[in-house]
Amino acid sequence: MDRTVGRRDVLKTVVLPLVAVATGAFRDRFPVAKTGETMTSRPLMTVRIAAAPAQKLGAVPHGFRSIVPVTGGDFEGPRLRGRILPGGGDWLLLRPDGVLELDLRITLKTDDQALIYMRFQGIRHGPPEVIAALGRAESVDPAKYYFRTLPSFETSAENYAFLNRIISVGSGEAQPDGAVHRIYEIL
Amino acid sequence: MTSRPLMTLQVFVAPPERLGAVPHGTRVIAPITGGSFEGPRLRGKVRPGGADWTLLRSDGVLELDLRLTLETDDGALIYLTSFGVRHGPSEVLAALGRGESVDPSKYYFRTAPRFETSASQYAFLNRLIAISSGDRRPSGPIYSIEEVL
Numbered sequence: 001m002d003r004t005v006g007r008r009d010v011l012k013t014v015v016l017p018l019v020a021v022a023t024g025a026f027r028d029r030f031p032v033a034k035t036g037e038t039m040t041s042r043p044l045m046t047v048r049i050a051a052a053p054a055q056k057l058g059a060v061p062h063g064f065r066s067i068v069p070v071t072g073g074d075f076e077g078p079r080l081r082g083r084i085l086p087g088g089g090d091w092l093l094l095r096p097d098g099v100l101e102l103d104l105r106i107t108l109k110t111d112d113q114a115l116i117y118m119r120f121q122g123i124r125h126g127p128p129e130v131i132a133a134l135g136r137a138e139s140v141d142p143a144k145y146y147f148r149t150l151p152s153f154e155t156s157a158e159n160y161a162f163l164n165r166i167i168s169v170g171s172g173e174a175q176p177d178g179a180v181h182r183i184y185e186i187l
Numbered sequence: 188m189t190s191r192p193l194m195t196l197q198v199f200v201a202p203p204e205r206l207g208a209v210p211h212g213t214r215v216i217a218p219i220t221g222g223s224f225e226g227p228r229l230r231g232k233v234r235p236g237g238a239d240w241t242l243l244r245s246d247g248v249l250e251l252d253l254r255l256t257l258e259t260d261d262g263a264l265i266y267l268t269s270f271g272v273r274h275g276p277s278e279v280l281a282a283l284g285r286g287e288s289v290d291p292s293k294y295y296f297r298t299a300p301r302f303e304t305s306a307s308q309y310a311f312l313n314r315l316i317a318i319s320s321g322d323r324r325p326s327g328p329i330y331s332i333e334e335v336l
Contacts, residue, residue: 039318039333041188099314121301125314148316148335150299152270165248165274167297169188169318169335184188186297186318 041184044168045077047118049084049106051178054092063101064094070106073178080160082110098131100124102149114157120170120181122149137176147172151183190333193317194226196267198233198255200327203241212250213243219255222327229309231259237267247280249273251298263306269330271298271321286325296321300332 050073057065073084088106095101102122109115125131126145133140149170153163170181199220206214222233237255244250251271258264274280275294282289298319302312319332 039188039190039320097310097313123314123316146314150316150318161246164246165272165295167272167299167318169299169316171188186188 040187041169042187043077044166044183044185045075045080047073047075047084047108047170047181047183049073049090049104049178049181051090060093062093063096066092066094068092070104073106075108077183079162080110080116082108082114085109098125098128104149110157110160112159114155114160116157116160116163117154118151120149120151122147122170122172124172124174134174139176140174142171142173145174147174149181149183151181189336190318191336192226193315193332193334194224194229196222196224196233196257196319196330196332198222198253198327198330200239209242211242212245215241215243217241217327219327222255224257226332228311229259229265231257231261231263234258234264247274247277253298253300259306259309261308263304263309265306265309265312266303267300269298269300269319271296271319273321273323283323288324291320291322294323296323296328298330300330 050071052069052071054066054068057067068090070084070088070090071086075082075084085107088104090102090104093101093103100123102120102124105119107115108118124145124147130140130144134145149172151168151170155161155163167186168183169186170183173180199222200217201220204216204218206216217239219233219237219239220235224231224233234256237253239251239253241252242250249272251269251273253267253269253271255267256264257267273294273296279289279293283294298321300317300319304310304312316335317332318335319330322329
């Protein structure tokens with residue numbers, strides 16, 4: 001699933017044509033460079049979140065607000081693994097255009113006792129019948145809806161300080177009692 | 188993770204406003220004077236008036252917090268915000284600081300742009316997650332933005 005495009009290919013297709021643009025001769029014109037496939041990624045971890053029933057606040061100024069308390073869970077990847085501490089949550093907002101915005105904050109505790117603050121913003125949307133099935137807590141193939149997040153991390157633990165310095169993306173799967181997020185580090 | 192090209196965005200910046208040491212690090216604000224963007228589904232100009240509110244953290248990571256307005260060639264306005272990070276070996280960052288051209292593969296410069304628009308033909312931008320790879324040029328950054336599929 002990972003896209004692996006060599007940096008050299010990127011240089012050829014994207015950077016070199018843009019050199020001409022950036023020199024200023026075409027400054028007032030649109031860049032004519034072809035957009036390239038620049039993104040490579042690698043698995044960071046899979047996060048499994050266990051959640052309590054949502055607190056449905058109803059219609060608020062920006063949409064419909066639901067708050068989902070996080071009760072626990074776990075995470076595992078090549079470089080870290082551990083448990084999710086209870087106490088975080090996901091402050092969901094269903095927008096008038098049908099897109100569900102996610103705003104999650106949780107604390108991870110690694111198996112060597114480091115604490116990591118993780119948060120993400122994300123979006124979830126799909127065909128009405130698929131979203132309705134999710135609302136009935138049915139299992140749905142995650143390929144049938146779009147559920148993507150942008151996790152970021154904070155930690156003071158030296159061995160996990162790399163988390164403070166990366167951009168990452170998550171692919172989510174809603175489950176009846178929580179969610180599973182497959183998170184990739186953008187290289 | 189799979190993605191596809193969304194656009195290449197070139198931004199021109201004015202000389203930065205150096206605010207110096209603030210509670211979270213060293214704050215530098217780079218006003219945006221213009222630019223342009225082009226991709227398979229949209230193209231146009233960057234309106235003057237946005238900026239990147241950069242913060243150099245104590246761990247050497249530069250946090251980027253960009254806000255700007257895009258205007259497409261068919262007259263739609265798109266609000267773009269982007270959070271990102273930039274870091275690398277100290278000699279590479281020093282060269283960037285001196286305004287030299289540096290191979291972007293020598294440092295990590297990645298951002299996560301978000302979009303808002305009321306234009307129905309660009310409403311797909313309201314519904315996607317995107318990531319970008321940046322290339323800091325003396326005139327300003329160039330971002331290769333990809334839609335996360």
